[in-house]
Structure formats: structure tokens, C-alpha cells
Amino acid sequence: MRVSFLLATAATPLLSLGIWSSLPSFADNTRFNLAELPPLPELNVASREPVETVEQKLWFQVREETALKTYAGYFSFGSKALAELNGTDIDHVFPAGSWLVVPRGLRSVAVTLSSLDRSTERMSAPMPAPPPVSEVAKVQRGDSLSSFLSRHGVTKTQLKSFNPGVQLNALTVGRELRIAKAASGQALLAIRPTTSGGASWPDTPGILPLEQPTTPPPSRGYLWPTKGVFTSGFGWRWGRMHKGIDIANNTGTPIVAARDGVVSHSGWSGAYGYLVEIAHSDGESTRYAHNSRLLVKKGQIIPRGARIALMGSTGRSTGPHLHFEIRKPGGAAQNPLSKLPPRKA
The missing domain is CATH 3.10.350.10 (LysM domain)
Structure with missing residues (x-):
């Protein structure tokens, strides 16, 4: 009896092993070869550069000369990525007055830097300044x-x-x-303005001496400020108010003062391009826009009929023309045709 018990006890582990080995195996190397699997891609965190979209950018004006690599260190941001964001190379040095583009996520760092002017923070690219007037x-x-x-x-x-x-x-x-004394521009045919175009300006418009007539007669009446094709009148146009009239002709066509007055503005004025504005004795004023060259300066006394500018296509314009306005005292626009004499056929 004891011998039978000993034999049964010794056989139990062997029997259990046989039963276990006969069960289906899910980790048997004969059925699943790890060496046959493709290797996992390597993850190189150091080489990853942040990608920023246009909507995630901020612009700050630089107060003092600073290297791009210095800013990259301040922001813990890749030099290459920062250079691409600013459209320059990694060795670039930002001069005072220039603009630095940074990801919006780094704003909390940017506003603490003394080399950046926090008050100039923008969410869109700043408009470039117009070119300086030169002779x-x-x-x-x-x-x-x-x-x-x-x-x-x-x-x-x-x-x-x-x-x-x-x-x-x-x-x-x-x-x-x-080049300052050039009186005529490119030989372009008159173009009828159709829709508003992008901002543009000439390379180096000069200021020429004012041509004073020999006997400037004082006059309160208006005359036509230039010659050309009447292309657009006063009133609603393309969903917005057109506050003057348009007269098209070749670039360089003379523009004259419609009335006696004093030049209150002569220079760049946004969508007007190069603009001359003249204040008149009764409080009214006239505006002459999109010029290619300015012939007068602010503060000059201008007689009726004196040349003040040359026609062009600067500012929001699609072709060479004069945009002419007459403003009432207080600044409200009025229809110039109600003041100008009838045009000759």
C-alpha cells in the first residue's frame, strides 16, 4: 500500500507537465518569431522643430541690436525654426527698429525681454513704410x-x-x-480704373520747385485740376462711398491747383498714395491723390492753376489717374461736379 502511494506521488509532477505541454501555446517561439517584425522607428526628440501656423505668430519691435541665436536661447526654441519663421538665416542680427516674429506660445517670455518693445505687440505683420522722397x-x-x-x-x-x-x-x-526734375513718366496709355488694387508707390519720387505763374490772379472759383478721361463719378460705388471723381491719363500728366490756397499736406497718405491737400480761404479743401511725384511742400501758398504734382498710380489704384475731392468746412465730402465748370467737348 505504501509502495503504491509513493509511486503515485512521484508520477503526479510528470503527469502535470505532460498535460501542460499539450495545451495550446500563444508564446511559443516556433509559432511567433519576434525577429521577423519590422523595427520600431527611432524617436529623436532633439531634432524635432516646432511647427507654427500663420495664426500662431506674434510680432514685436526690437529695441536694441540682438542676434537671432540669442533670442533662440531666451525662448529655448530652435535657431533654425526661428530663422525660418522670420525669413532669414540663423546668423542674422536684428537691428533696432526691426521686427521679430515669435510663436504665440512664447508670448509669456517675449513680454519680459528688455530688448523687445512690449507696446508694439501685433498679431499681424506690420505694413512697410513708404519709400523716402529723394532727388x-x-x-x-x-x-x-x-x-x-x-x-x-x-x-x-x-x-x-x-x-x-x-x-x-x-x-x-x-x-x-x-532724377528730381523729370517732368514726364512712363509712356503708358490711359487706363480706366475698375476695382481697388494693392498699395504701391514709386521708387524715388522727387520734389520739384513750384512753378509760379507770372501774374497769379486771386480767384474763388474752381477749375479742372487735370486733363484726361473722366472714369468715375461721386457717389456709391462697389458697395462703398466714392468721395470724389477720377480722371485717367498718362503717368506724369500735370496736376494743377483747382483753387488758390495753402498746402496743408504733401506726402504719403495710405490708400491715397502720394497726396496733396490744399486748404482754401472759405474753409473748404481739395485733395489730389495717387500722384507719382510731388511738386509742392506743406505751408506753400498756391495760386489757382499752379502745377502741384504729376499723375501716377500710387496707393490703392489700378492705373494712372487723379482722384480729386472737394471737402466742405468741417471735412464732409461733396460732389466736385457741383463746383467745377462745365467741361469743354
Whole structure:
């Protein structure tokens, strides 16, 4: 009896092992070979650069000269990503007055930096300033004589007369030439303005001396400020109020003062482009917009009929034309046709 018990006890582990090995196996290497699986992709956290969308950008004006790599260190942000965000290279140095673009998520750091002007924070790119008014222009790299003349609206004959002794076939990069006295621009046909276009301005418009008539007669009446094709009247147009009239002609067509007065503005004015505004003795004022060149300065006394500008297509304009307004005392616009004399056929 004892012998039978001992035999049964010894056989139990062997029997259990046999039963276990006969069960289906889900981790048997003969059925599942790990070596046959494709390797997992490597995750390199250090090489990942943050990707920012246009809606996630902020602009700050730089107060003092600072390197891009310095800002990258301040923000713990990749130099390459910051350079791409600002459209420059990683060795770039931001001069004072320039703009730095940063991801919106880094605003909490940007507003603490003394080299950034917190008060200039913007959610959209700042508009570039208009070019300065100048009487001279430099020959740029890649310029041909034809492209230089076309860009500044002068002819060969005019350029020679403004620069005595100049050899036009031997111009070098950086050479300064006088262009301020050019009186005519590109030979363009009159274009009827149709829809509002993008902002634009000439490269270097100059200010020419005012041409005073020999006997300026004082006058309270209006005259037509230029010659050309009447293309648009006063009133509602394209869903908004058109506060003046449009007259189209070639670039460089003279613009004259419609009445005696004093120049209250002469310079860049947003959608008006290069604008001249004249204040008159009864409180009314006139505006002359989209000019290519300004011939008067603020504070000048202007007689009726004196040339004040040359026609152009600066500001919100689709072709060379004059936008002319008459403003009542207080600034309200009125229909210029109610003040101007009938046009001759």
C-alpha cells in the first residue's frame, strides 16, 4: 500500500507537465518569431522643430541690436525654426527698429525681454513704410540703362540734361544720378480704373520747385485740376462711398491747383498714395491723390492753376489717374461736379 502511494506521488509532477505541454501555446517561439517584425522607428526628440501656423505668430519691435541665436536661447526654441519663421538665416542680427516674429506660445517670455518693445505687440505683420522722397537715385546691381530709366520715369535726354557730362554707357553700381526734375513718366496709355488694387508707390519720387505763374490772379472759383478721361463719378460705388471723381491719363500728366490756397499736406497718405491737400480761404479743401511725384511742400501758398504734382498710380489704384475731392468746412465730402465748370467737348 505504501509502495503504491509513493509511486503515485512521484508520477503526479510528470503527469502535470505532460498535460501542460499539450495545451495550446500563444508564446511559443516556433509559432511567433519576434525577429521577423519590422523595427520600431527611432524617436529623436532633439531634432524635432516646432511647427507654427500663420495664426500662431506674434510680432514685436526690437529695441536694441540682438542676434537671432540669442533670442533662440531666451525662448529655448530652435535657431533654425526661428530663422525660418522670420525669413532669414540663423546668423542674422536684428537691428533696432526691426521686427521679430515669435510663436504665440512664447508670448509669456517675449513680454519680459528688455530688448523687445512690449507696446508694439501685433498679431499681424506690420505694413512697410513708404519709400523716402529723394532727388537722386543710385544705380542698383543688375540695372540696365533701360530698367533704370523705366523705374524712375525719365528719358535718356532728360537724364543727360540733369547730369551734365555723364557717360550713359559706363554707369557703375552705386553711381548717384539726379532724377528730381523729370517732368514726364512712363509712356503708358490711359487706363480706366475698375476695382481697388494693392498699395504701391514709386521708387524715388522727387520734389520739384513750384512753378509760379507770372501774374497769379486771386480767384474763388474752381477749375479742372487735370486733363484726361473722366472714369468715375461721386457717389456709391462697389458697395462703398466714392468721395470724389477720377480722371485717367498718362503717368506724369500735370496736376494743377483747382483753387488758390495753402498746402496743408504733401506726402504719403495710405490708400491715397502720394497726396496733396490744399486748404482754401472759405474753409473748404481739395485733395489730389495717387500722384507719382510731388511738386509742392506743406505751408506753400498756391495760386489757382499752379502745377502741384504729376499723375501716377500710387496707393490703392489700378492705373494712372487723379482722384480729386472737394471737402466742405468741417471735412464732409461733396460732389466736385457741383463746383467745377462745365467741361469743354
